[in-house]
Amino acid sequence: MSSAISLLPGPQLAALNDAYRRAVGRRRLRILISAALFIVVLLVACIGAEVNLKTFFTYFGNFVSYFDRILKLDDGTRVWTNIPEWFWGLRKWLKMLGETLLISYVGTLLGTVCAFCLNFLAAENTSPVPWLRFVVRRLLEFARTVPGIVFALIFVMAFGLGPMAGVLAIALHTTGTLGKLFSEVVENADMRPVEGIRSTGANWLSSMRFAVLPQVIAGYASYTLLRFEINVREASVMGFVGAGGIGQELLVAIRKFYYSDVSAILVLVVVTVFLIDIGTGWLRGRLFGEEART
Incomplete structure (x- = not known):
């Protein structure tokens, strides 16, 4: 079965081709101007940063x-040729690494609780006033703008050397970060269940508990594991600052x-982060399905 292709009249086809060429030209011009501006901004940034x-x-x-x-031992041989000598302080380092994990765990827990309490007040669709x-x-x-290590230095000066300063610094920075992320999750929630619950005479706290929280709890947990x-x-x-x-x-x-x-020590830290990444990915998959791992 043959099909015929209709051709436009010459003047109409020429007008369409001319409009197409002008559109392509304008697009290329915008791309060139954007590339030139990018290069100029990059050069100015490099000069300002003394690159x-x-x-x-x-x-x-x-x-x-x-x-x-750092990949050589004191005798000049490579570190992997004598693993016991390379990790001679493994017991002490693992103890301090465990302290690091506890600092991050307690700090994350405290920051998550504070962020959970504040995010409903920061979200545009759930804030009372x-x-x-x-x-x-x-x-x-x-809380999230000031670097965590600056908070740690301040808390070291206030409370002295030790893990407490690290816990407080991580908790404060985590509150700011997760509070922002949690509030964005809440702002994307469906508000029709809230209207339904409020129509029964429920107060603001009950509306958050029974209408919003079930929708956002999965996102909360995923962001917390990542944090x-x-x-x-x-x-x-x-x-580095005594925390x-x-x-x-x-x-x-x-x-x-x-x-x-x-x-x-760097190998221990990197391996620990790898294991935590794998573990949190597996946990997210178990809690929210396989698609949550990607």
């Missing part, structure tokens, strides 16, 4: 040589040029 490629390539060898040194939403949002912004994984990395470096954990031992090894100790 010097000459310095980078001149001293890049120092970066490579440092990694070469606008002024309260404004105040809570600003508090959450402050715990992030907080393990955060807690690993808070020892406890494996970071304190890592800082000592760096300052005293114990190169093989640096690599051993």
Whole structure:
């Protein structure tokens, strides 16, 4: 069966082709202007940040040589040729790594509880009054804007050296981050169940409990697990300011040029984060289905 293809008249076809060429030209011009603006902004940012490629390539060898040194033992052999000597302080390091995990766990738990209590007040569709939403949002912004290690330094000065400063710093930063994420989850919730419950005379707290919370609890748990994984990395470096954990031992090894100790501690931290990532991914899959792992 043959089919005929109708052809437009010449003038109409020429007009369409001309309009198409103009549209393609405008699109290409926008792409070129955007690329030029991107390059200009990139150059200005590099100048402002004092990015010097000459310095980078001149001293890049120092970066490579440092990694070469941390992969050697004191006798000059590679670290993997003598594993017991490489991990000579394994018992002490595991104890401090356990302290890091406890810091991140307690800090995440406290931050999650605070974020859970505040996020309904920060969400646009559930906050009782606008002024309260404004105040809570600003508090959450402050908590997540200041780096966690700065909070740790402040708490070390206030409460002294030790894990307590790390717990408080992680809890405060987690409150700001999860409070923002939780409130966004709430703002995407269906409000029709809330209207139904409020029509029965239920108060605001009951509406949140029975209409909103069942919709958002899965997102809360998923974000909390992800934040715990992030907080393990955060807690690993808070020892640099005396907030406890494996970071304190890592800082000592760096300052005293114990190169093989640096690599051993880094391996322990990386493996721990890998295991936590795998574990939290498996847990999310068990709680919310296989699609939650991706």
